Amino acid sequence: MKLKSILTSAIAAVALGTAAIAADIKVGFVYVGPVGDGGWTYEHDQGRKAVVEAFGDRVETIYQENVPEGADSERVMTQMALQGADLIFTTSFGYMDPTINVAKKFPNVKFEHATGYKRADNVSTYSARFYEGRAVQGHIAGKMTKTNKIGYIGSFPIPEVIRGINSAYIHAKKVNPDVEFNIVWAYTWFDPAKEADAANALIEQGCDVVLQHTDSTAPQAAAEKAGNVITFGQASDMAEFGPLPRVSSIIDDWGPYYVARTQAVLDGTWTSMDTWDGIGPGMVKIGEISSAVPADIKAEAEALRDALGSGEYHAFTGPLNKQDGTPWLAAGETADDGTLAGMNFYVEGLTGTIPQ
Amino acid sequence: MIHFEKRLNPSRITTVVTPIIAVILTMIAGGIMFAALGKPPLEAIRIIFWDPLFDPNFASYSRPQLLVKAGPLILIAIGLSIGFKAGIWNIGAEGQYIMGAVFGAAVALAAYPADSVLLFPAMVVSGACGGWLWAMIPAILRTKFNTNEILVSLMLVYVAESILASVAQGLLKNPEGYGFPGSRNLQQYPSAFNAEVIANSGMHWGVISAFIAVICAYVMMTRHIRGFEVRLMGEAPKAARFSGTSTTRLVVFCLGISGALAGLAGMFEVSGPSGQITIDFNSGYGFTAIIVAFLGRLHPIGILLAGLLMALTYIGGELAQLMLGLPGASIQLFQGMLLLFLLATDIFTNYRIRIGGAK
Numbered sequence: 001m002k003l004k005s006i007l008t009s010a011i012a013a014v015a016l017g018t019a020a021i022a023a024d025i026k027v028g029f030v031y032v033g034p035v036g037d038g039g040w041t042y043e044h045d046q047g048r049k050a051v052v053e054a055f056g057d058r059v060e061t062i063y064q065e066n067v068p069e070g071a072d073s074e075r076v077m078t079q080m081a082l083q084g085a086d087l088i089f090t091t092s093f094g095y096m097d098p099t100i101n102v103a104k105k106f107p108n109v110k111f112e113h114a115t116g117y118k119r120a121d122n123v124s125t126y127s128a129r130f131y132e133g134r135a136v137q138g139h140i141a142g143k144m145t146k147t148n149k150i151g152y153i154g155s156f157p158i159p160e161v162i163r164g165i166n167s168a169y170i171h172a173k174k175v176n177p178d179v180e181f182n183i184v185w186a187y188t189w190f191d192p193a194k195e196a197d198a199a200n201a202l203i204e205q206g207c208d209v210v211l212q213h214t215d216s217t218a219p220q221a222a223a224e225k226a227g228n229v230i231t232f233g234q235a236s237d238m239a240e241f242g243p244l245p246r247v248s249s250i251i252d253d254w255g256p257y258y259v260a261r262t263q264a265v266l267d268g269t270w271t272s273m274d275t276w277d278g279i280g281p282g283m284v285k286i287g288e289i290s291s292a293v294p295a296d297i298k299a300e301a302e303a304l305r306d307a308l309g310s311g312e313y314h315a316f317t318g319p320l321n322k323q324d325g326t327p328w329l330a331a332g333e334t335a336d337d338g339t340l341a342g343m344n345f346y347v348e349g350l351t352g353t354i355p356q
Numbered sequence: 357m358i359h360f361e362k363r364l365n366p367s368r369i370t371t372v373v374t375p376i377i378a379v380i381l382t383m384i385a386g387g388i389m390f391a392a393l394g395k396p397p398l399e400a401i402r403i404i405f406w407d408p409l410f411d412p413n414f415a416s417y418s419r420p421q422l423l424v425k426a427g428p429l430i431l432i433a434i435g436l437s438i439g440f441k442a443g444i445w446n447i448g449a450e451g452q453y454i455m456g457a458v459f460g461a462a463v464a465l466a467a468y469p470a471d472s473v474l475l476f477p478a479m480v481v482s483g484a485c486g487g488w489l490w491a492m493i494p495a496i497l498r499t500k501f502n503t504n505e506i507l508v509s510l511m512l513v514y515v516a517e518s519i520l521a522s523v524a525q526g527l528l529k530n531p532e533g534y535g536f537p538g539s540r541n542l543q544q545y546p547s548a549f550n551a552e553v554i555a556n557s558g559m560h561w562g563v564i565s566a567f568i569a570v571i572c573a574y575v576m577m578t579r580h581i582r583g584f585e586v587r588l589m590g591e592a593p594k595a596a597r598f599s600g601t602s603t604t605r606l607v608v609f610c611l612g613i614s615g616a617l618a619g620l621a622g623m624f625e626v627s628g629p630s631g632q633i634t635i636d637f638n639s640g641y642g643f644t645a646i647i648v649a650f651l652g653r654l655h656p657i658g659i660l661l662a663g664l665l666m667a668l669t670y671i672g673g674e675l676a677q678l679m680l681g682l683p684g685a686s687i688q689l690f691q692g693m694l695l696l697f698l699l700a701t702d703i704f705t706n707y708r709i710r711i712g713g714a715k
Contacts, residue, residue: 034684064677065684068639071629075421083678089582095632097541117534158536159668187635189522303537342534351429355525 003275023060027051027089027262028080030073031065032092033190039215039235041065041188043252044091044114050255051262059262064121069094077102081109087265089258090114092189093158099123108332112261114120115160115340119272126257130160131252131340134211135315136286136301137232140248141209144230145298150185151202153195153212153219155352159343161213166347167315171304173349181350182207192218195301203229210245214276220246225320230292237287248301249287256282260262278352316340321348360707370705371653375661376696385697386690395680399411403679404672404690409420420558421426422667424629427563428453428621430663434569435614437654441577442589444610448494448509449618450642451516452487456619458523459486461539461633465528468540475547479623479668487619488612490516494623495611499604517623517638524635535558539633542626550628561622566663574656586610618642651698669694 029048033041047154049350066075073095082104089112090099096116103123104112111123120126141150150172154161172179184198184206191214198220199210203226205229212219212234220238223229223245230231231241233249257275264270277283286305289298290316307313318329323346346354383405387397408418432449439446445659446452460483466477494508523529532540542548553559577583588596589606597603623640626633648666652658673687 008506028678062678064674064682066638069634070423070632070639071625072639074629075425075671076678078417079414079675079678082417092638094538097543097631101543117536156537178506351357355522 002213004272024058025086025262025265026060026062026083027258027265028077028083028085028088029061029063029076030067030068030076030080030088030092030095031063032069032094033215035063036216037190038238040252041091041215043236044089044254046048047089047254047258051258054259055262058266067095070098074098075103077111078105081106083249085109085113086261093160107264108317110265111262119274123323124261124272126275126277127160128252128283129248129276129315130252130284131167132164132278132315133284133286134164135171135308136305137211137248137250138168138171138173139304140232140289140293140297140301141168141230142176142215143177143300144247144293145172147206147208148176148178149180149182149205149207149209151199151205151207151210153198153202153210153214154183154185155189155213157185159341162346162354163340163343164213165342165350169350170316170320183350183352185216185355188214192216192217195219196222196339199223200226215319217241229268233287236263239287242288243290243292246290247293248289251285251287252287253282279305280311302338314356322346323348323350358709358711360703361445361710362707363705366571366705367708372471374701374704375698377693378701381697381701382690382694387684389689389693390682393682393686395682400676400680400682403676404669405437405495407675408668408671416556418671418675420552420556421671422664423563424560425560425670426663427560428641428666429568429624429645429648429666430566430660431562431569431621431624432614432618433652433655433659433663434573434641434649435565435617436645437649437652437659438577438586439610439614440590440649441605441654442586442610443593444589444607445506446491446494446509446611447506447646448491448511448513448516448642449645450638450640451509451513452490452615452618453622453625453642454513454516454638455518456483456487456622457630457637458520458528458622458633459483460617460623461528461542461626462523464542464627468545471547473547476550476627477559479548480620483619483623484616485619487622488616490616490619491615492608498611500609505607509611513642520633520637521635524633524637525684528633529606538637541631543631548627550624553657560624560628562621562628565620565624567660570656570660577656582609618645623713627648640646647695651695655700665694666691 018110029101031041033218035041048063049086051059052061064076067076077088091114093115096113096118099111099113100118100120105121107122109334113123113125115127116125152165169181182202184202186194186198188194195214195216196218200220203212210219210223210229210231213334217238220231220241231245233246235252237249237251238246275290289301314334316335318333319331322328337355379562383401387401390397390400407414409415436446436449460479463479463482491514495504497503497508498505528539530538530540550560585601648659648662652662669691676682
């Protein structure tokens with residue numbers, strides 16, 4: 001009896017073991033930050049967990065965190081491919097050329113590169129229209145500011161970040177013509193110390209709204225300490241800082257996309273494509289607008305969110321001029337994706353120059 | 357009572373044995389940590405130290421990668437070790453590495469799309485000059501105004517990082533890059549590409565230069581008068597002065613050579629494995645090389661081995677993360693343990709343990 005039960009459990013263990021090994025496909029994730037950053041990498045890892053949840057034992061996921069961009073990332077991707085990964089998500093812009101290089105060496109492995117523009121037969125790209133979320137932020141910021149000074153912590157002066165600044169400014173200005181933007185460049189995606197310094201500098205200059213395009217919660221903490229300053233969660237909800245200073249957030253929701261692409265590999269229907277989804281398909285989500293925002297402003301912001309989601313309103317709708325006064329979009333005209341993808345100019349009204 | 361007694365002469369046997377003991381101690385302590393994390397300890401250690409070299413799946417790829425990773429570490433550490441021997445502390449190799457890469461890439465990009473066999477040698481010279489010039493700033497400030505070269509060289513790392521960020525978004529930006537920061541990829545620029553000398557061997561010119569640097573440093577430190585001066589300055593500065601060694605000349609020499617070698621490492625990296633000038637192109641080689649220099653006991657052969665060992669823990673550590681799902685921080689902790697034990701066991705080279713009352 002005893003022997004029998006031992007044997008049964010041994011067989012069960014072996015069966016379980018083989019079941020775990022016999023996943024149909026292996027999916028790898030390369031992360032630029034730690035999974036506990038509470039922002040960008042955290043949300044990608046949530047996406048990975050969604051894949052685990054959706055497919056259970058059919059899919060095995062592997063990941064590596066804190067991978068520097070450049071030659072190191074190329075090695076990490078190669079090792080993943082050698083280890084038998086069928087699909088690899090590389091989740092930072094700086095992984096672009098390494099992804100293309102490794103993809104050439106492993107034509108049977110599918111790659112998905114976030115936020116880049118280089119594709120191949122086995123390399124797709126995907127990104128989110130974060131600027132749609134910025135429009136909602138700008139609206140709330142313009143309504144809520146009392147000093148009419150809005151601080152903005154930029155990471156790097158690349159099109160994605162510039163798009164966000166323009167979108168937030170356009171919609172803040174629309175509801176508050178006196179609004180001014182102070183932009184600080186942190187030159188980092190994740191550095192709590194630098195981000196806190198930037199937030200404090202902006203608050204000292206009189207900004208009572210701080211928007212961030214960096215991933216840590218340090219600006220939230222700085223605003224909480226200063227008091228009377230509102231912030232928005234970036235990449236992740238950062239709900240632990242609500243209802244004040246965090247009044248809302250832009251959440252990246254990669255889960256549905258990761259699940260769909262994994263399904264495509266399982267089905268053998270995966271093809272290379274370029275995905276740029278916004279609020280509509282749910283890749284960008286607006287976090288709960290907190291009780292610190294008056295009900296009428298909240299309703300307006302939600303209406304704006306829904307209009308952006310349904311496609312009846314575009315965040316870049318003319319008339320809009322460039323910073324130097326040259327016309328960009330005529331009344332009613334909307335920006336095309338090509339211009340948005342490579343956006344390297346401020347819209348009229350923003351002060352300062354984009355660092356070159 | 358247990359106490360330490362200084363050895364009259366450093367023990368030769370312990371110099372060789374202590375690193376091995378340190379590695380064993382790391383395996384034990386690391387194994388305990390991995391077990392506490394709920395991962396199989398023996399397997400983790402096998403993956404870190406054995407699989408990158410001998411696993412049939414990975415070894416053919418990771419063995420060459422070992423050279424790619426160790427090359428810049430060794431090249432920089434050799435330069436630093438010469439200064440460290442003389443008591444001249446260049447902590448800013450990371451900055452010199454960046455400037456070497458920027459200068460080297462600038463020559464290539466200015467000549468784009470040149471097709472000339474002279475381009476790569478010109479990049480090599482320019483890269484070395486970039487690093488050398490950056491190291492001359494602390495050298496001149498030290499010799500003219502007696503500033504502290506540790507602080508100046510370290511602070512210049514941050515200046516170099518800002519210059520890097522600036523050129524990646526401006527001067528050297530890829531005009532066909534849709535406004536994104538980052539230069540053209542030199543890997544797609546045949547006459548500027550630092551390709552592997554033998555395909556799939558990992559041996560690019562930077563790795564070859566590292567080996568040459570090891571040999572040259574060994575010959576210089578043991579056979580050449582300059583090597584003698586360096587050692588004399590470190591061990592007995594007064595005697596060095598009496599014997600007519602010029603401190604100024606030695607400071608300029610030591611900072612210059614370490615700067616030039618770091619610059620070379622940066623240039624070989626940007627034109628080879630990395631390919632691009634990007635905002636955060638540097639990934640800490642200049643700082644890790646300081647550890648490698650001390651791990652190698654400031655001896656050229658030691659540095660060669662230490663560089664390879666560091667590379668092994670990086671690559672093995674990545675494999676362990678992938679295969680066992682170990683958190684990245686535990687690998688850093690493991691590397692930290694290795695350094696701690698190596699430096700801690702070093703004490704037995706110069707001291708012996710006496711048990712019993714002190715005399």
